[in-house]
Amino acid sequence: GAGVSQSPRYKVAKRGQDVALRCDPISGHVSLFWYQQALGQGPEFLTYFQNEAQLDKSGLPSDRFFAERPEGSVSTLKIQRTQQEDSAVYLCASSILAGGREQYFGPGTRLTVT
Amino acid sequence: RKEVEQDPGPFNVPEGATVAFNCTYSNSASQSFFWYRQDCRKEPKLLMSVYSSGNEDGRFTAQLNRASQYISLLIRDSKLSDSATYLCVVPSGSARQLTFGSGTQLTVLP
Numbered sequence: 677g678a679g680v681s682q683s684p685r686y687k688v689a690k691r692g693q694d695v696a697l698r699c700d701p702i703s704g705h706v707s708l709f710w711y712q713q714a715l716g717q718g719p720e721f722l723t724y725f726q727n728e729a730q731l732d733k734s735g736l737p738s739d740r741f742f743a744e745r746p747e748g749s750v751s752t753l754k755i756q757r758t759q760q761e762d763s764a765v766y767l768c769a770s771s772i773l774a775g776g777r778e779q780y781f782g783p784g785t786r787l788t789v790t
Numbered sequence: 791r792k793e794v795e796q797d798p799g800p801f802n803v804p805e806g807a808t809v810a811f812n813c814t815y816s817n818s819a820s821q822s823f824f825w826y827r828q829d830c831r832k833e834p835k836l837l838m839s840v841y842s843s844g845n846e847d848g849r850f851t852a853q854l855n856r857a858s859q860y861i862s863l864l865i866r867d868s869k870l871s872d873s874a875t876y877l878c879v880v881p882s883g884s885a886r887q888l889t890f891g892s893g894t895q896l897t898v899l900p
Binding site for chain 1: 877
């Protein structure tokens with residue numbers, strides 16, 4: 677069956693460029709989460725959507741990070757004016773329930789900022 | 791103190807061995823806990839959920855000690871395919887967030 681998909685899988689950006697990362701959750705999943713994973717670390721929470729509503733964005737590291745899920749399905753994470761410290765794997769996860777804790781992850785987008 | 795702390799490893803064990811990983815958490819209000827498995831350069835995948843004192847699934851046993859705020863994962867009869875990083879996960883904040891430990895790396899050797 678179709679799992680969570682993310683695109684692109686790899687992205688190289690020059691410092692200062694804007695990037696947009698896409699997540700297609702499992703169909704019908706209410707909850708969508710974005711995480712940032714640095715090398716050798718566990719994923720760190722960025723933001724949470726319940727349908728189209730962004731209910732928690734406390735993990736976004738700066739105002740350069742912006743996420744949306746306008747129709748309650750596909751989500752986009754945008755990073756403006758990328759910096760080298762933004763280099764990481766960005767993981768998207770979805771869950772069938774609101775605030776669901778059993779989450780299914782996509783393969784991630786590996787962002788490298790040069 | 792970090793919200794979730796794990797044995798950093800790495801653990802290198804022979805096939806057939808029993809291995810245990812430990813995890814401590816700081817949020818005493820947490821009611822549920824998870825172990826995720828992450829293969830190299832892959833996404834995390836849910837391995838086990840723990841809602842009460844423990845859970846067993848085949849060769850895998852997770853135990854919870856609420857008084858000590860401690861979770862463990864026991865793997866019996868290790869297989870080569872068990873080689874991965876094991877992430878301890880605790881809901882936190884609004885309980886919508888999952889807080890991940892840094893992971894424990896396991897390598898099962900032939």
